[in-house]
Amino acid sequence: MPHVVFDIVGTCFTYERFFAAIEARLGDKMLAAGIKPRLFGYTWTEVAEREYTYLSMTGRYLSFQHVFKSLFYRMLWFSGIKEPRAFATDADVEACLDGWRHLGPRQGLQEAMQKLRDAGFTVWCFTTGDAKRILGYFQDAGVEMAPESILSCDTLGLSKPAPEAYKNMLGRFEGQEVWFAAAHSWDASAAREFGFKTAYCSEGEKEPCYDIFGKYDAEGVTIVEMADALIAKSKGATQ
The missing domain is CATH 3.40.50.1000 (HAD superfamily/HAD-like)
Structure with missing residues (x-):
């Protein structure tokens, strides 16, 4: 067989519901700051995949979801937001992740x-x-x-x-x-x-x-x- x-x-x-959740929650703020929500979501995902894989390669395995959630504010920083935790809240993170949980x-x-x-x-x-x-x-x-x-x-x-x-x-x-x-x-x-x-x-x-x-x-x-x-x-x- x-x-x-x-x-x-x-x-x-697909990632579409995840991208839509980011746009619904933070889209206007992101666009005003020169950040495309869809590109942010893709970049956040890709960086999380890398860090997750590197941790596994070095014997420090953590679940992808753990790594993914933790990297949100860092990704805002790399997107040009000088004070990420003033720009967004943990509730915003959860709203974005809810889209990921329901792909x-x-x-x-x-x-x-x-x-x-x-x-x-x-x-x-x-x-x-x-x-x-x-x-x-x-x-x-x-x-x-x-x-x-x-x-x-x-x-x-x-x-x-x-x-x-x-x-x-x-x-x-x-x-x-x-x-x-x-x-x-x-x-x-x-x-x-x-x-x-x-x-x-x-x-x-x-x-x-x-x-x-x-x-x-x-x-x-x-x-x-x-x-x-x-x-x-x-x-x-x-x-």
Whole structure:
């Protein structure tokens, strides 16, 4: 039986509700200070990913959510706000994070996962997010996902893209066909290096930057197109 392991945040669920929460709570103040709320949200996310990963690499693992929340005021400082804690409050931080806690599904997610299941794949999740919150995303979106199919880096105490993280996931399916599906080039390309067949959805990043990350076994612009390409490639390999 073939398997497909999905990255979740940014792949199955987009950042749009998070960006909207920042705009609703602080958008006018940010724009008046010359800060684009959407760019702030993206930068905050990316810096948190880096710090979270660096902490894990040096044996000081903390949950992504912990790191993410703590960096908010620092990101205001780097955005040009001289007194970040006078500009925003802890209540503002929570309002922004509430958008993160309720991310919405990428268009076509339900269809993509159903196509994969109908083609005989079991569907798994491998995420830096906490498993309870990730399960909530699926439940809120009405997309089937068994709790036991969600593996969080919190359980391993080790963040992607550490080789051991991918190898741990891959080792659960020894001798079987296993795909890794993501909308992040760094994630899909890392999984490829450690033994997964890979599928990439370019809708989120727009520019795949093949010169940096290389190409994948299956690709699509949308998540449905990615699923179709994955299924076709898998069937072609077994015929």
